[in-house]
Amino acid sequence: MRSAPTFLWIVSCVVGTIFLQIRAYEDRQLQPPRDIVRSPGQSQTQPVKVRRPRQSSIGTAFIVGDGVWITARHVIENCETVEVNHPRSGWSSFESLESHKMTDIAYVKTRPTIHNSRRFESISLSLASPEVGDIGYVHGFPQGVEADREQQFIGSDWGKYQGDSRRYKWDVWAGRSSNGLSIREHWGGSSGGPVLNDLGQLVGVNVGGNPRRGTTLSISVRELAEFLERNSIRFSYSGENGFSERIDEKSYPRYGRQLRNEGAVSLIACNRTSRKSLRSIGSILMGG
Numbered sequence: 001m002r003s004a005p006t007f008l009w010i011v012s013c014v015v016g017t018i019f020l021q022i023r024a025y026e027d028r029q030l031q032p033p034r035d036i037v038r039s040p041g042q043s044q045t046q047p048v049k050v051r052r053p054r055q056s057s058i059g060t061a062f063i064v065g066d067g068v069w070i071t072a073r074h075v076i077e078n079c080e081t082v083e084v085n086h087p088r089s090g091w092s093s094f095e096s097l098e099s100h101k102m103t104d105i106a107y108v109k110t111r112p113t114i115h116n117s118r119r120f121e122s123i124s125l126s127l128a129s130p131e132v133g134d135i136g137y138v139h140g141f142p143q144g145v146e147a148d149r150e151q152q153f154i155g156s157d158w159g160k161y162q163g164d165s166r167r168y169k170w171d172v173w174a175g176r177s178s179n180g181l182s183i184r185e186h187w188g189g190s191s192g193g194p195v196l197n198d199l200g201q202l203v204g205v206n207v208g209g210n211p212r213r214g215t216t217l218s219i220s221v222r223e224l225a226e227f228l229e230r231n232s233i234r235f236s237y238s239g240e241n242g243f244s245e246r247i248d249e250k251s252y253p254r255y256g257r258q259l260r261n262e263g264a265v266s267l268i269a270c271n272r273t274s275r276k277s278l279r280s281i282g283s284i285l286m287g288g
Contacts, residue, residue, distance in 0.1 A: 056271050057075065059141075060075075060267065062264060064123055069268070073104045075106075075270060082270055087261060104205075105227060107231070123264055124235075126197055132153055135152055141190065143185075143187075145189075150178065151174060156172065157171075184212070200247060205224055
């Protein structure tokens with residue numbers, strides 16, 4: 001007859017095995033945002049791959065100069081048309097765009113007279129990169145919903161893009177609070193949105209995350225600045241942010257709403273089947 005300690009040990013092993021199986025099942029069921037894919041149980045130091053969406057998709061874009069918008073590369077990749085939804089002029093197509101060849105950022109150009117906001121002429125870039133413990137704020141359109149997120153910088157991560165054997169650095173942020181959506185919900189659609197410090201200055205470009213861990217990933221402001229300089233795009237450092245107070249955990253939702261209302265942060269849509277193609281298909285179906 002087995003002793004009591006042996007019996008308890010067996011029971012604890014069985015319970016532990018069941019618990020691990022349940023967690024593994026949950027990891028397989030919980031899908032991260034469409035822009036970033038992590039394997040179940042993958043640690044933060046292992047490669048992360050960017051998935052290219054097969055259908056039309058949405059994201060977030062923000063203005064940094066006269067008619068120049070920043071977004072994530074995977075938001076506009078392989079698109080037939082790209083459009084931005086500005087609060088005053090509605091949906092408008094971009095005139096030109098350029099993607100970073102090695103990291104997940106891109107810029108798109110529009111007619112300056114249409115899309116420049118009145119108060120927020122542009123979002124200025126911070127001269128300093130975030131340090132561990134710093135607070136940042138993401139503003140965008142996850143799932144097409146107006147939402148904002150307060151988060152804390154916890155360090156850097158390395159990941160890999162599809163078709164590229166090299167590894168690249170991301171900034172990693174842990175969620176603290178949110179407005180519009182829960183931290184644990186999928187924030188797909190916020191990719192390309194700005195990550196701002198408490199002065200309203202850009203410290204990164206949001207590119208994805210892991211909802212189970214409550215973390216997000218961003219491209220550093222230094223990589224963005226180098227990309228814009230190489231393409232002779234004018235931008236500003238540490239300019240006026242158009243907000244009369246320092247941003248904190250109470251005011252960041254109001255600041256995000258102000259950015260969206262003024263059109264400094266807007267919804268961007270990638271159409272992988274153009275309207276012309278849709279019309280052609282429709283005419284064939286109708287016998288035209």
